[in-house]
Structure formats: C-alpha cells, structure tokens
Amino acid sequence: MKLPDRLARALARGLPLLVCVLFAAGSACAAELNAYSIWPENWARPMFEEFEKATGIKVNFVRFSSGEALARLIAEKNNPRVDVLFGGPVETFAAGIPEGLFEPYKPPSFPNLPARFKQADGQWIAIADDPLVFMTNDKFLKEHNLKAPASWNDLLDPAYKNMLQMADARTSGTAVTRIFSILEVNGRDENKAFAYMKKLRPNVQLYTKSGGGGTLPVGLGQAGGGIFFIVDALDTKAKGYDVTVSFPSEGIGTAAEGIALIKGAKNVSEAKKLIDWASSPAMQGLFAKYKINFVPAHPDVQSDPGLAALLKSAKIFPIDADYAGPNRKRIVDRWVAEILNP
C-alpha cells in the first residue's frame, strides 16, 4: 500500500471521528484504549486521568523505557497489543519508522507546530520539548570551591576528575542530544568536538544506561555533576537533593518528546482522540499544574513561570534533524570507538 493511499484511508477514518468528537461530547460510551508509555508513571498517570475526565476514554497503560517499548512494538508488529506509543524522545519514534510501526496521523494541531515538532508524514508528533542542562551537587561545588559550570570548558576542570556521570550514547537519547550539542557549539567540526570529548573522558566516572541514571548519584554526592534533561534535573531538586542547575554560555541542545499511532491499532478512534488531546494545549497546559518540567511543544501554551525564568537566560538550540538524522549512527559509532572504548 502506498503512503498517500494510507493517508487517504486514515483521513477517511478520521473524518467520522471528528464528527463524533464534535457532536458526541459527554455521550456515555465506556471507551478505552491501550498505550505504552515511555514517560514515567508519575507523569503519565495524571495526564491519562485528565484525558479520561475530558473525554470519558480510559487509558490502560504500561510503562517501559524507550528501548524496551520499541523492542516490544517491533516484536508485536504482526499483532499489536497497544494503540498508542506515548512520550519518549522523538529519536525513538524515528527508529520505529523504518520498522513500519506507526500509522501516519495528523492531528488538528499539526499545522500549528514548527517543523521540528512533527514528522512530515505524521508518523509522530511532538507533545513536549526537553532541553539539556548541567546539574551539579552543591556540597561538591563548595568543597572544591567551584561555581556551577557556566561553560562547556568548566567541566574540564581537574576537580571533576572521575566525578561526572552522563548517559551512554548506545542506549540513551539524552547522550545523543548531548553529543550533537557539543558538535553544534564546535561549529560542527567533528575533530574539534571529539577532541573536547576526549579531554572530558577522564572526568567521567560512568556513562549510564539511561538518561536520568546519573541524577541520583549526583544528588547523593557519589558524583559531582553531569549533563541531564531538565525534567530529570528539576525532579532531583524537587525530591530534596541539593543540586544546582546551570547552562553553558555557548549553548546546549534540546530534544522533543513524541506520540504516535500504532499501525494495526484496535482502538483507532480513541487513540486519535488521545493524540489530538496530547498534541494540543489541552494537555500541555497541564504540565505546570502537575509540576512536570517539560517545555510545551505547542506554541500557544506558556511554560510554568518558574521554568520560564530558569530558561530565560539560557541559550538553547534545537538539534537539527536534517544534520543529526543522517549522521547519527556514524557519530555514535565513532563515540563508542574513540570515547567509550579508546
């Protein structure tokens, strides 16, 4: 089946749904849908409960890390168990496209979103944005008479020797975003960027499997600092650990979080309603209420004031998908060969 064909069919299916959404509000149908959530339960659950409140559709979900979710979707391809893949870096979604996991669908918000927040065919759409930050342990900074790092070069300070934790590029989208940030601030000069990473290597205690894996060690002081997504960093702070979040003056990258309809989904109309809702201000306006520190993807939604204040002074740039996409595998392979296993 050709893509336009599929699109036409999707639209044909979507139209009655739209009518249903417009006219059947509040009708008592005990509808439900199934989802794999890459967002942790403490963020996904309130979102799904709000969705049920708004639409009457119950979301049954299980939470997996992005890699586990994708591995399952691939294994279940011929007989999908869920209708929606919810949350997680859009990289994961990009990896699912060649596997033919998703059914293209363009929700009403589609035209309003900037290009980097959607896949051109509607294979996925972004629901949030998540910048990287530096996070350091307060006690560690004090003990070594350091200020919170404000430049990429600050992390090269010998005081950090064997005390930084950050994610492993083989498993974590956080790490890939970090590496492309380093490439970007070095003017995409690969040799310069890798020279920096080589200099950073002695300061790295551990490359963690998951993006947030290093937050607890940093919170506890087992590590001095690291590079994390802002949600994970602010969550660590909210738990009561004494950490400082800072940004490099040269700038740092950000990555979008996505949602997608699974091909062969059994509850297509309900799934589409969830995608409509999640990609719209209806859901993204709730981030602040539940203290989820994602930056909304939809341009009409304001960030939480505290988060906005934190980000105001920061120089944040999106990772250029046209550059990162084709070079990702090569760069990660080079990272594994030259940085991880020199």
Add this chain to the structure above:
Amino acid sequence: MQRRAVARPHADRALTVTVCVLWSLLALFVLYPLVMLIARIFVDHRAFTLAGPARILADVHQWRAFANSLLLATLVALLGTILGFVFALAATRCRLKRAAIAAIDAAVLLPLVSPPFTLAIGYIFSFGPRGLITYGLFGLKGVTVYGLWSTLSAEALTYFPIAYLTLRPMLAAIDPNIEGMALSLGASRGRVFRTITLPLCTPGLANAFLLLFAASLADFATPLILAGNQFPVLPTQAYLQITGLFDLRGGAVLSLMLLVPALLVFVLQRHWVGRRFYVTVGGKGAGQTPSDTMPPALRTLLIVVCIAVTMLIVYLYALLLYASLVVALGANHAFTLQHYRVIFTEGLKPIRDTLIIAAFATPLGGLYGVVLGYLVARRRFLGRQAMEIVSMIDYALPGTIVGIAYLIAFNDPPLVLTGTALILVACYVFRYGPTGIRATVALLQQIDRNLEEASFGLGARSGTTFRRITLPLILPALLAGLGVVFIRSMTAISATIFLVSIGWSLITVKILENITELALGPAAAFSVLVVVIVFVVIGVIGRVLRLFRAQGAPRMAGLLGT
C-alpha cells in the same frame, strides 16, 4: 560402576506417557521459541543471511565482553560455591544452636528472595566517593564503586544462597555413622573431612558451581548497575543491543554466544560427576545426632566468615528498610509511611497479579522439576540426555533473550499467549523449574537404586514406585524446586519485563520503574513487601511439606527457612 535398572518385561505406560508429555511441553515452551528467535537472526526478508552474526562477531569489544563474562561467571561460581559450602558446613557440622542456624538461614535467604536490583542499589549507596561505608565510615575519597570487584561481590552475595541450598541437604544427608565410624577407627577430623565429607559433597559442589556459573552468566541486572564502562559483560551488552540500539538480531547473537559456555560447563559437570559413585542412603533411615567432625580451628574460621557475611547482608537490607521509611534517602530523612500507602493503592494491581501468577507457577514448576529430574536421573528412555540438556536451555540463557524469544514466538498464531498470564507462568516454570531438576538429580545420585529396584522387583510399576519410594526420598528437592520457582516468580525481571502486559503487571517491573524514576522510597517499600511475602509463603510451604514427610526419608533439614 553404576548398576543399570533391571529391564522389566511389561510395557510401562506411565513412563511413556510422562515422557511424551514432557517432550511436547519442552518442544513448545523451550525449543519452539528458540527456533523462532534463531530464525529471526538468520532470516531477513525471507532470505537466509549471515550479515547479522558476522557483524557482531567481527567486533573486538564483544569478544572482550565475552571474556569478561566468563571471568566473572567463574569467579562468582567459585566464590559463591565456597561461601555456600562454608554456610552449609556451619549449619550442619558446627553444632550451632537451632536459633543461630535459623538466624543464618533467614539472612542467607534475603538476597535470594529480593528483587535483583536491591543489592546493587545498596552497593551504590554504601561504596563510592560518598558511600555510607567508604566515605561515611572510613572517610575514603575517590573510591569507585563500578567495576569487577563490586560486581563480583554483589553477584556472589546474591547467588551464594543457591549453593547453600544445594549443599546443605547434601551435607545433612550424609549418614553421620560413616563419619563416626571413620573417627572411631582413628582418623583425624581433618582426614575425615578430606576423605569422606568432601568427596561425598562433590556432586553437590559441582552442581552448585554449575548453577552459580549459569546464574552469573545470565545476570544482567547487577552488571547493568555496577559493572561500569571498564568491565562490559555479555548479558548487559545483549540487553543494550536490543533496548539501546534496537538491534534484536545482534542482541540475539550475543545471547546465543552465552549458550556455548553454559552448555559446556553443564556437559563437563555431568561427565565428571557421573563417573563417581555416591550412595549414602541405604534402605534404613539413619537417625543419629551429627558427629563432631570439624577441626576446631576450621570451625572457628567457618563461624567468623558466616558472621561477617551475615552482617554485611543484614546491613544492606537494613538500609533498604530504612529507605522505605524515610521521605528521600540521602536528602530528607524524616520518617514517613507514605511509600507504603502508595504501594497499597496504586501498586495493588501488580501485587495481586504477581501473587496470582506465582500461585500457578509454583506447584507446576515444582512438579515439573521433580518429575523431569527423576526421569533423567533414574529411568532409561530414548532421548534421556537430550531431554536433560533441553530442559536446561532456558535456565542457561540470559533472561532478556528468553523473554524476547517468548514474545516473538507467542505473539502470532498458532499459539497467541502474549498479554495473558499463561505466558508468564510458562516462562517461570521452564526458566526456573530446572533448579528443581538439578536438585533432584543431585539428590538421587546419593540414593541407592536398590530401593527402587526392590519396588520394581516386587511388581510395582513406575508410577507407584515413584510415588511410594522415590517421591518421599526426594521431597527436599521438591521443596527446593517449589521454593525457587515461587521466589523467582516474585523477584525475576530480565525475561518477564518483555512479557508483562496491560492486563498483567508485576511487582519487579514496578520496582525497576520506580528506581528509574528516582522514587527510591516506593521501590524500597515494594522490595520489603516482596521479602515479607516470600518469607511467609516459604515458611508455610516448608511446614506443610514437613507434615507429609514420609517415614524413612533421609534426615533432611527443611530447606527453606524452616
């Protein structure tokens, strides 16, 4: 030297039927998923290809991980077997008070009955630049917690209870009269230990070594947290290949590499142990008090090691309990019960699901282990050795790959099981039942065939002989099998993380999730709950089975927590 069972004239229907049933089960739940998985590796778009394996096998780093895995598994098996033997000797030969033995039993069981991440997390808190022990207690700075030594000791602590559980009944089953006779004939205690006790334990030691080697070879949770970047091992690499690089094929290749050493050790062990002849249980039940066969110096050493290890375990678990009762360990140490409130509201469904699944898997897995173990150890039928090897495959393979294989095999017709509880039950039975098989085989190697031959000679058929003679004798192995399957049903994660579904979730998956969410409190509370449930249930199993223990059975101390 081994005598063969007497050929019987009448057709033995019970045997034939049982063998057929077992073979169909093994074919369906062990071989079929494996074949489907291998097909995935070598078939790409309906064409045979070697590209996937070739790419992985050409990578030097993967071979280094392979070598690391072998090194780690060998060291863990060695250290764990020694520890298990030390504990087993202390429990059976050191004339300790019953209360002391019960305390050791309880502490030893802790690592066995807790979810796989708990010890590793305890290590992360205790060792390292700000570790409670390295920094808090000794003021050491710049210590790293990641690497071979922490992985080795955490795995040895996690798995040595398996060795203890295998060796203790073996030691207890040695007729004390033999040791007593040697002593009264003038042998020194050291000589008795060297020439009688130790050789009689050889099948058990080899068995424990095999079990630990396989367990370590397949473990991915501990290295995932503790191995760091300098010491990659194969199961973690396989897991990362699948979940990180989305390379199912590569991950499968890496996992299959593990199968080779696992099966090799298994075959060696069979060959080596099979040549010796160990019979200590004759027709009569022995009922003497254990003789005083330990040299005093050795006895002191054993007890000191036991106490040190027990204290380390108790400390790590006290830390876990503490983490479940404070707001956020390391940040806010105010007392709270909020984590328990959370797990008994939001976490109620996984708790219920886990218990239901364990309730089905435990009796099935225990029965499977004893029946299959009995058949391969005692009966002669076509494909006996093949059956023993096939039954060990799922145990030897890393859980990640078993989980993925099940997922691939049972997601499509003819047999759609994904999303059901049955797939989880099957996974537990065939992945953890082999512990019961090994225990049964090891125990039967100590029991004289005469008993069964006498039964046959008097005209009883296999079913009757098994029920009336063998089963009472191997009850301890059944108990071990039941216990291990139940414990694993409550604590396993590597395979089942791929098999949980919207309808059926598990406590361990919730724990992993909580750990990744930095919610240590609920993770610790769940872990404490698991430990409590397992202790209670294992205690009940032990008690019930003790009621039915037949007269004349070897004097086996209850295996698990009795």
